[in-house]
Amino acid sequence: DTEVTQTPKHLVMGMTNKKSLKCEQHMGHRAMYWYKQKAKKPPELMFVYSYEKLSINESVPSRFSPECPNSSLLNLHLHALQPEDSALYLCASSQRGPGAVRDTQYFGPGTRLTVL
Amino acid sequence: EDQVTQSPEALRLQEGESSSLNCSYTVSGLRGLFWYRQDPGKGPEFLFTLYSAGEEKEKERLKATLTKKESFLHITAPKPEDSATYLCAVQAGDFNKFYFGSGTKLNVKP
Numbered sequence: 139d140t141e142v143t144q145t146p147k148h149l150v151m152g153m154t155n156k157k158s159l160k161c162e163q164h165m166g167h168r169a170m171y172w173y174k175q176k177a178k179k180p181p182e183l184m185f186v187y188s189y190e191k192l193s194i195n196e197s198v199p200s201r202f203s204p205e206c207p208n209s210s211l212l213n214l215h216l217h218a219l220q221p222e223d224s225a226l227y228l229c230a231s232s233q234r235g236p237g238a239v240r241d242t243q244y245f246g247p248g249t250r251l252t253v254l
Numbered sequence: 255e256d257q258v259t260q261s262p263e264a265l266r267l268q269e270g271e272s273s274s275l276n277c278s279y280t281v282s283g284l285r286g287l288f289w290y291r292q293d294p295g296k297g298p299e300f301l302f303t304l305y306s307a308g309e310e311k312e313k314e315r316l317k318a319t320l321t322k323k324e325s326f327l328h329i330t331a332p333k334p335e336d337s338a339t340y341l342c343a344v345q346a347g348d349f350n351k352f353y354f355g356s357g358t359k360l361n362v363k364p
Binding site: 179226 | 285288290297303305343356
């Protein structure tokens with residue numbers, strides 16, 4: 139089983155709202171990732187957690203705040219977003235994480251975020 | 255600069271018309287090349303991983319090959335359900351980072 143689940147599937151929020159995206163995997167993977175994907179563009183890496191510690195932050199604005207409560211869960215807290223933040227937010231997981239070779243990333247279905 | 259380029263950007267085929275998608279890369283220290291399929295509004299679905307030049311992987315109508323500079327995804331006798339965007343990603347460099355190509359949007363007409 140290579141399933142990564144994400145909730146919600148769709149989210150509409152105003153610029154003053156606070157919301158959270160959730161991601162879960164039960165494959166025993168030790169690395170989890172957040173990506174942002176705009177229409178007709180490839181996924182862009184935002185954050186990487188390895189063994190529940192933040193290992194990579196690709197200079198993401200502070201209005202995006204990741205959290206990894208345990209090895210199976212990954213959250214992305216959203217606050218004071220801008221309309222240009224509207225995108226498909228993808229979560230992925232891999233067995234070992236950054237620095238490991240032959241480490242396939244498996245993606246969830248994504249959350250479609252619209253910021254009004 | 256590390257780079258991954260996919261061609262063509264878009265490809266329209268008739269059902270049963272075989273073709274190939276290309277992923278060329280200029281990276282230092284290739285650790286692996288990954289092919290994904292992505293349907294509109296959904297997350298990328300893993301297809302293949304290739305690690306060394308000469309390696310080939312097959313799954314149903316798809317076959318992926320790897321050379322030192324590029325990878326091909328061959329589609330044999332495609333069906334309309336093969337329509338999707340196919341993404342190539344390369345793992346390379348000191349930190350084994352993933353570099354995604356821009357994708358090839360495949361449309362197979364019945």
